[in-house]
Amino acid sequence: MLTVDFGRLPVGPGNRVLDLGCGGGRHAFEVLRRGADVVAFDMDAEELKGVATMFAAMEQAGEVPDEATAETVTGDALDMPFDDASFDRVIAAEVLEHIPDDMAAMREIFRVLKPGGLAAITVPSFLPERICWALDEDYHTAPGGHVRIYTLAELGAKLKATGFVIGPHHHAHGLHAPYWWIKCAVGVNNDDHPLAKAYHELLVWDIMKRPAATRIAEALLNPVIGKSVVLYVRKPA
Template sequence: MLTINFHDFPLNDGDLVLDLGCGEGRHVINAYLHGDVTAIGVDLNHRDLLTSRERFLPFAQASGNKQFYLQQADATQLPFADHSIDKIICSEVLEHIPDYQGVLAEIERILKPGGLLAITVPRAWPEKICWWLSSEYHQVEGGHIRIFNGSHLRREIEQRPFNFYKRHWAHALHSPFWWLKCLWWKTQDTNPLIKSYHRLLVWDLMKKPWLTQTLEKWLNPIMGKSVVMYFRKENS
């Protein structure tokens, strides 16, 4: 399930692409599949990196110029040289990190002038409903520690040498799913309604039927769970 749209975030052959906070690998693996790029996934969670590696193995190619790497690292202290990365994805990460400004500073440091940055965070009003329905939702270890106002975050990023060029929303069908999970947090694993909704989301992901794909496209501007923003770093 991709949050970034690679049509809005084009990759070129030879690009060094970093998925910062890659989790279980959805974006870094798809970046690898998009062209002859070097795709690097970084995360602090070693278990997620192992899962990412397992998910990548069926797609590994022995030919071509593709390369794939995973690295355990702190997003506020990245092991990359200044101006060394062509494209950076930071999807659903900043809401977890106390020093998110430190992460933005590291992104600014390592991204090449003219390079592209894609950032996604949970949209404010669907996220507020989750927090209202369940305190456990945002109090679990590694959970969300803040709710971002997308426009405010955009302005913060634009105060750095980044130019905004596009915004969209994603995963509208997932907003009610998370509201249901929060409403029945303690019994979510056995709740029949939540289990049925999950099967619907899996069916939508695997089959991509016209009905649900079109419905989500229409609903994303209204209730998309994530806001997705794209920036280009200014040339020095």
């Protein structure tokens, strides 16, 4: 399930791409499939072990184009172990809402990106996130949880103050917002509630099968209740 639109963030052979806060590696895997060199970066060393295993499995299955490379690096988004201007592209998907000093993280993204390079920054959308916070305090107070709710204007203003040129944006995962509202309404940690389980099964079916009906529904819902907003920015040349 990708949040970033790779039509707006083109990657390919010869590009070095940082997936910052990569989590399970969903965007890193897609970058590798497209032939770019990817660095999956996260502070969770255990999760990165799974990402590295998947990289190896992709190589074994012949899914990795010639010359493309992949590596995992453990570290802190506020002090990344990379030289200035190390990457052609940076992806930071659902990361900044977890970081108290978000502008320090933005400055690090700016630092490691090459002049003229592009970044895709995704955060939870304001309305769906605000509803989740209102329904269940545990949703955002758990350790490592979300520490802020962004408006698109605030996100853009902070990135612009960091030095980025602001580009286009879009929303994603409109079908996922109701799932999280249900989860928060019944208790975010209540994975056994029948309604939450049924909706989760629907989402898994949609991800696996991608039927036309749900694709059309999500396209209509995204501008209104898309769970994520994606902003594309450029470091001036």
